[in-house]
Amino acid sequence: MIELHQLTKRYGDTLAVDGLSFQVPQGVVTGFLGPNGAGKSTTMRMILDLDRPTSGKVTIDGKRYGQLSEPLKYIGALLEAKAVHPGRTAYDHLLWLAQSNRIPRRRVDEVLALVGLSSVAKKRSRGFSLGMGQRLGIASALLGDPEILMFDEPVNGLDPEGILWIRNLMKGLAAEGRTVFVSSHLMSEMALTADHLVVIGKGRLLANLSMPDFIKQNSRSAVRVRTPHVEQLLTALHGAGLTAEAGPEGSYEVQDGDLAHIGELAAAHGVTLHELSPQQASLEEAFMQMTADSVEYHAGDGQGRDAAGAPGVWGSTWQAPDAAAPAAGKEN
Amino acid sequence: MASFPAVLQSEWTKIRSVRSTIWTLALTFVITLGIGALLSLLTRNNFSEFAGDGDSPFDATGTAFSGILLGELAIIVFGVLAVGNEYSSGMIRVSLAAVPQRATLLLGKAAVLGALALAVSLVTSFITFFVGQALLGDHSTTIGSPNVLRAVFGAALYLTMLCLFAAGVTAMLHNQTLALGVLVPFFFLLSPILSAVPKVKTLAHYFPDYAGSRMMLVYEQHGQPYGPWAGFFICLAWTVAAIGGGILVLKKRDA
Numbered sequence: 001m002i003e004l005h006q007l008t009k010r011y012g013d014t015l016a017v018d019g020l021s022f023q024v025p026q027g028v029v030t031g032f033l034g035p036n037g038a039g040k041s042t043t044m045r046m047i048l049d050l051d052r053p054t055s056g057k058v059t060i061d062g063k064r065y066g067q068l069s070e071p072l073k074y075i076g077a078l079l080e081a082k083a084v085h086p087g088r089t090a091y092d093h094l095l096w097l098a099q100s101n102r103i104p105r106r107r108v109d110e111v112l113a114l115v116g117l118s119s120v121a122k123k124r125s126r127g128f129s130l131g132m133g134q135r136l137g138i139a140s141a142l143l144g145d146p147e148i149l150m151f152d153e154p155v156n157g158l159d160p161e162g163i164l165w166i167r168n169l170m171k172g173l174a175a176e177g178r179t180v181f182v183s184s185h186l187m188s189e190m191a192l193t194a195d196h197l198v199v200i201g202k203g204r205l206l207a208n209l210s211m212p213d214f215i216k217q218n219s220r221s222a223v224r225v226r227t228p229h230v231e232q233l234l235t236a237l238h239g240a241g242l243t244a245e246a247g248p249e250g251s252y253e254v255q256d257g258d259l260a261h262i263g264e265l266a267a268a269h270g271v272t273l274h275e276l277s278p279q280q281a282s283l284e285e286a287f288m289q290m291t292a293d294s295v296e297y298h299a300g301d302g303q304g305r306d307a308a309g310a311p312g313v314w315g316s317t318w319q320a321p322d323a324a325a326p327a328a329g330k331e332n
Numbered sequence: 333m334a335s336f337p338a339v340l341q342s343e344w345t346k347i348r349s350v351r352s353t354i355w356t357l358a359l360t361f362v363i364t365l366g367i368g369a370l371l372s373l374l375t376r377n378n379f380s381e382f383a384g385d386g387d388s389p390f391d392a393t394g395t396a397f398s399g400i401l402l403g404e405l406a407i408i409v410f411g412v413l414a415v416g417n418e419y420s421s422g423m424i425r426v427s428l429a430a431v432p433q434r435a436t437l438l439l440g441k442a443a444v445l446g447a448l449a450l451a452v453s454l455v456t457s458f459i460t461f462f463v464g465q466a467l468l469g470d471h472s473t474t475i476g477s478p479n480v481l482r483a484v485f486g487a488a489l490y491l492t493m494l495c496l497f498a499a500g501v502t503a504m505l506h507n508q509t510l511a512l513g514v515l516v517p518f519f520f521l522l523s524p525i526l527s528a529v530p531k532v533k534t535l536a537h538y539f540p541d542y543a544g545s546r547m548m549l550v551y552e553q554h555g556q557p558y559g560p561w562a563g564f565f566i567c568l569a570w571t572v573a574a575i576g577g578g579i580l581v582l583k584k585r586d587a
Contacts, residue, residue, distance in 0.1 A: 051586040083422035092349035100342035
């Protein structure tokens with residue numbers, strides 16, 4: 001099991017990772033989510049002892065990574081797709097890796113077949129496409145038949161077929177009882193594969209919960225109303241025990257409201273409605289909302305970000321989707 | 333802890349599976365032999381002009397090894413690439429994830445690199461010596477003459493140590509382009525020029541190439557600051573320091 005205790009990494013004045021503590025649950029796919037620059041890769045490098053924490057620690061099965069003998073048999077990682085010498089064949093790349101951890105040579109052929117690279121095993125990796133490079137990286141992660149697998153943005157730059165392949169691979173690995181820890185900046189991708197979620201922004205932990213809990217907390221809906229008679233409508237809603245929050249462009253939104261009920265209420269009070277519509281927040285929007293304050297680089301719309309407000313506790317400041325989040329959360 | 337034999341085996345696979353190994357080592361051999369042979373032949377045909385003023389005896393061994401000053405560049409490039417390609421490709425992170433004991437990793441690499449460089453250097457120096465002597469004809473020396481065998485082994489050790497020195501410097505700089513940019517001008521231009529400049533040359537006489545090349549001298553030269561064995565140990569000290577520095581930097585730095 002991977003455990004992080006107050007893990008902190010500072011580069012000069014920048015806190016890349018800020019007191020991060022969580023455990024990666026065993027035997028499931030855990031999605032490690034955050035916008036670009038949130039500290040996901042830095043955290044993963046610290047797990048592998050490639051980057052040294054400024055303070056705090058991270059252990060694998062209770063040991064520091066550097067204390068593991070033959071670590072590829074405990075944890076296999078894919079950090080960058082093309083961290084391979086371009087002039088070396090796929091087979092030789094996996095062979096030196098296997099030899100360094102005393103993994104039998106036949107395992108090289110096995111993982112090459114597993115990722116579908118057998119036919120190009122003797123080709124130099126210079127000519128590999130991004131997808132092939134990604135497959136080779138995954139082959140090296142699987143080489144030691146480890147209990148824990150860690151993938152950094154494995155679907156980045158892949159075609160739909162490759163994405164589907166990785167999705168199924170991760171689910172398959174978890175089904176075999178392995179722990180899969182995978183980073184992504186796409187909630188929609190994680191919603192399809194992850195059983196558990198760890199969300200970070202600006203190096204800090206924002207959420208650590210199971211996927212069902214995340215969905216339950218974030219699939220709330222609202223009813224949007226627009227009227228020229230704002231005062232009357234708000235009074236009517238208040239009278240019915242409903243509260244409305246200001247939405248975009250002069251509209252109002254009623255959390256968990258019922259369309260028919262609000263329509264009837266307006267009619268009963270003689271309020272003209274210009275709009276009465278259901279609003280549904282997708283998980284992607286909920287994620288963007290949550291991390292809006294911790295996104296490193298924003299798209300041009302400066303207004304959007306201010307309107308988003310502080311993310312605060314998960315779910316409690318939920319707002320209508322198109323108020324701000326789309327402008328704030330887009331990757332650059 | 334990672335098993336050292338496993339690391340050696342893995343590093344051997346790395347080194348034999350890239351083309352630059354063959355190319356740089358073949359160039360070391362071809363340049364050293366080719367220039368040595370050419371100068372030996374020219375010397376025989378123009379002996380009175382080449383053999384100098386007769387102040388010091390004619391060094392047939394040194395003539396055969398005339399190509400080493402260029403051949404060493406190829407083996408330096410070999411040392412730089414063997415370490416530097418890990419950094420240029422980002423593979424260093426994969427290597428360290430496999431062998432997190434960083435000193436073990438670099439020592440294993442240096443051991444494999446050194447063994448291969450020594451083997452190629454020995455073949456190069458012996459063949460260059462015998463070919464050179466054959467071409468020198470009447471002016472040749474024999475392997476049994478005083479100090480000659482030491483000079484031939486010295487040439488091989490010289491090339492091996494420069495290769496390892498280059499590897500260590502590359503690990504310290506963790507960038508192969510930078511390492512090439514520093515080492516090639518240093519050995520090709522700076523060191524030879526400085527060792528000819530008055531005053532500065534006292535310092536330049538302690539540079540690894542000057543010190544190491546003392547081992548190849550059969551006759552004591554006029555104004556030579558120290559003997560062949562002192563030169564060997566000075567060159568060795570540079571090599572050990574470079575590898576040690578490389579280990580320190582590798583251990584300290586984020587990969």
